[in-house]
Amino acid sequence: MKRVGSRRRQFTRAPLLRYKPLESPCFEALDSSTLRLPATFLVKGNIPRDPQSQAARLSTQFIRQNRGALNDFGVFLDSDYDGNSTDLVFRMSTKIGAVPLLSPTTGKPDYGLVVKPRFGWNGIGPMLGEMGWRIIPTPLKLPLLPRSDKKVPPWVLSTIVLFRIKAMLDHLERRFEFNETDLQAPRGTVNWSCYAMSRIPATRFLDVPCRYPDLRDDQELKSAIHFTLKKQLASLETQRIAGTAVMQLISLCQSLLQKVNNYSPKKPTSLAINSWYKGSFRTEVFRDGLQAVEWTNDERGLAGIGDFEGLPWVMCMENFFEAWLETVIEALIKKIGGTLRTGRKRETISSLAWNPPYMGSQKYLLPDLVLERENETIIIDAKYKGHWEEMNKDNWVNLNDELRRQHRADLLQVLAYSTIFSTKKVVVCLAYPCKIETWMSLKKRARLHHHAQLSNENRRIDVILTAVPMMAGVEQVAQSLLEAIKETP
Secondary structure: OHHHHHHHHHHHHHHHHOOHHHHOOEEEEEOOOEEEEEHHHHOOOOOOOOOHHHHHHHHHHHHHHHHHHHHHHOOEEEEEEOOOOEEEEEEOOOEEEEEEEOOOOOOOOOEEEEEEOOOOHHHHHHHHHHOOOOOOOEEOOOOOEOOEOOOOOOHHHHHHHHHHHHHHHHHOOOEEEEEEEEEOOOOOEEOHHHHHHHHOOOOOOOOEEEEEEEEEOOHHHHHHHHHHHHHHHHHHHOOHHHOHHHHHHHHHHHHHHHHOOOOOOOOOOHHHHHHHHHOOOOOHHHHHHHHHHHHHHHOOEEEOOOOOOEEOEEEEHHHHHHHHHHHHHHHHHHHHOOEEEEOOOOOOOEEOOOOOHHHOOOOEEOOOEEEEEOOEEEEEEEOOOOHHHHHOOOOHHHOOHHHHHHHHHHHHHHHHHHOOOOOOEEEEEEEEEEOHHHHHHHHHOOOOEEEEEEEOOOOEEEEEEEEEEOOOOHHHHHHHHHHHHHOOO
16 A cells, blocks of 8 residues: 555656756747746755645746846746646747846756747848848856757857957057067167177177067967967858858958967967956957957857857847848849938937927937938838738738737838938838748739828828848849839839
8 A cells, every 4th residue: 555655646746747848947939929838847856746836936036036137138027827837928029049047946047048030040140141240149248058059050159259359359459568689789778797798708799688668469369369260260160051151250260360370379278368357458349359269268159958058148130130121222222223321320310309308208210221312212111020921821800909000000100200201202111021931922922012102292102011031132132122112103
């Protein structure tokens, strides 16, 4: 009977071990999605027969500890109790990356959240290279995650490292170092006793021992940079099959190596790195570059689902999609001419003058992209949302109320932008992302663009709704957008 009872007690505890994320301290999700996790993974040690009450208390503490970091990361965290169990609910925004999560039992970053792009790295990687690396991931000043992500391509971290080192080399200041050598003429401080006792008796009258300050590069630092670049190049060489993005990074790395070829590569010591950090007149660019050297030296990877400690990082996909459209419009300008102003550089801002000023809510209008030609203004607003996929799956009347409300707000926003410009013809375009398969299918069925028009006696506004694929091929996308503009009368 005791044996049977023992087996029965083991059986009642077994379901608590079925939760797979316990195998990994990092949880994975896609941007703009929702992730539900049973809060029982927070319960450590001896699991009680009914762990839900303890899981509920720990989930409350877990939310309180991590809410600040997750809010900055664009993730909303809450708990949900359905009467039987407590779940942690993560609602992702359009940001991707990795963020550490503190454990309520240890107070340490024992967990991590990895948010990946819903369109996949295979498309985003080549796009990053084709747009000239306008947008790159940003490392976060947070504790390391317990794992690094093998599913996130290693070239993503190489992108951060190489561009930080490039900026560092561009701003690296030379410094004075004392040099001791024999010169043909006195310079600086002359060691006359040495000259009289060793040089003159040996009839070496033109070998004057001098000690003088010399303006030169920091040789030890340049050697460390050389070591870092060679290590990054070796990593990139193994990723050539990843496409053009890696090839462009290899080319960048080789160009940076040419700047430090005169210095032999040397792995920096921890003592040397600490002395560089403590040096005077160190700028933020210098510190960022030095941090990149340290990451490579410690062989840290971008954080996520993997085997080693990783760096927390973030990249906003809204900014990414806007930069991609900027690249497309630049290709379009080569076909039709005009000048481009971008919201990314704050070139399209128009202030709203409120009276009195302190009563104002919206302070300005900021279109993403404005293409200006003679008597025509084309306004493009990038919307990193799933609207286009949803609207082409179903009719407008069958879409949920929230999606229709958001789309109406997008349309009213871009129409508000049209009031800023006084040209006779204004074209406003809402551009949504889509999968390459969706884009090709819509293009084949002639449903890639939707048009509308507002006009009066003096002015006409043409409205275009279109989709832009999350896949490299800027010329093809630019040609499609040109066809949509030509369809406006």
